[in-house]
Amino acid sequence: MAKGKIVSYTNPTAPASEAFRALRTNLQFLGLSDPVAIVAVTGAGAREGKSTTASNLAISIAQAGKTCILVDADLRCPVIHRLLATGTQPGLSDVLLGQTAPELALHNTWVPGLRVMPSGQLPPSPSDLLLSPKMGELLADLRSRADMIVIDTPPIGLVSDAATLARIVDGYLLVLGAGHTTRDLARRAKQALETVHARVLGVVLNNMSGQPEYRRYGYGGYGTYGKDNERRRGHGH
Ligand SMILES: Nc1ncnc2c1ncn2[C@@H]1O[C@H](COP(=O)(O)OP(=O)(O)OP(=O)(O)O)[C@@H](O)[C@H]1O
Ligand SMILES: [Mg+2]
Known part of the structure; x- marks a missing residue:
């Protein structure tokens, strides 16, 4: 079931998979002058396709023969473990709390060359x-274990x-839901990125038209992001 959601894996010849390969290639070219090894994927608002994009990008990198680690740093609404069919623990929060070693929190996936560090237990x-x-420290450690690190994050x-990751990642990939990102949220995202002097590597305009339910989801106010998503998804993993 989970595997069916990742087009780069299930249907490598689909236009969407081709788009993710192009994205991967573009990141490589961007890195010619200033290496891009650690990429954070974020977006302006909720449910715009950040995790989907991060997963497809990570698979596409591994399919190109590079080793990749996909880190779930959405410690509010983690989904990477579902998309890549790994366990949730031990994971990122467990490592950050000093409860487990990084290598123990790396889970193999069905994609050769791709490992996942899931969220771990959700912190307050x-x-x-x-x-x-x-x-x-963790990202530096992971960098020595793989060619590229892709980090899924909540909406900026x-x-x-x-x-908060601005100084320790090489740049951000910004995912915007086509026709769904409000002007206000886009402005807030831009401000947040500027405040931390973030390097924006690119913008992915994700066409969400295949998902009619989308419009029912409120964006929630600042800080309600996790709570909204929890309610929608139930609490289980
Ligand atoms: N291009 C698309 N077409 C149709 N459905 C999509 C598309 N992109 C993502 N989706 C679906 O939209 C939902 C939200 O996607 P995803 O979890 O990647 O968004 P997100 O931005 O990470 O959300 P969150 O803010 O909760 O972290 C998922 O069910 C996903 O399968
Ligand atoms: Mg997500």
């Missing part, structure tokens, strides 16, 4: 945990989690 204050110096227009 995700931004603080991501802000800890341990996060920088709603919560500060993604922005």
Whole structure:
């Protein structure tokens, strides 16, 4: 079931898979002058396709013969473990809390060359945990274990989690839901990125038209992001 959701894996010749390969190639070219090895995927608002994009990009990198680690740093609404069919623990939060070693939190996937570090247990204050110096140390450690690190994060227009990574990632990929990102959220995202002097590597305009349910989902106010999503999805993993 989970595998069926990742087009780059299930249907490598689909136009969407081709788009993700192009994205991967573009990132490589961007890195010619200034290496791009650690990419955070974020977006302005909720449910715009960040996790889908991060997963497809990571698979596409592995399919090109590079080793990749996909980190679920959405410690509010983690889904990477579902998309890539791994366990949730041990994961990122467990490593940051000093409860487990990084290598124990890396889970193999069905894609050769791609490993996942899932969220781990959900902490009470995700931004603080991501802000800890341990996060920088961890990324440096992961960088020595793979060619590229892709990090899935919550929307930067709603919560500060993604922005806290600015100094320890090479750049951000911004995913915007075509026709769904409100002007206000886009402005907030832009502000948040500017405040931390983020390097924006590219913008992915995700066409969400295949998902009629989308419009029912409220964006929620700042800080309600996790709670909204939890309610929608139930609490189980
Ligand atoms: N291009 C698309 N067409 C149709 N459905 C899509 C598309 N992109 C994503 N979806 C679906 O939309 C939903 C939300 O996608 P995803 O989880 O990737 O978004 P997100 O931005 O990570 O959400 P969140 O803010 O909750 O982290 C998922 O059910 C996903 O399968
Ligand atoms: Mg997500």
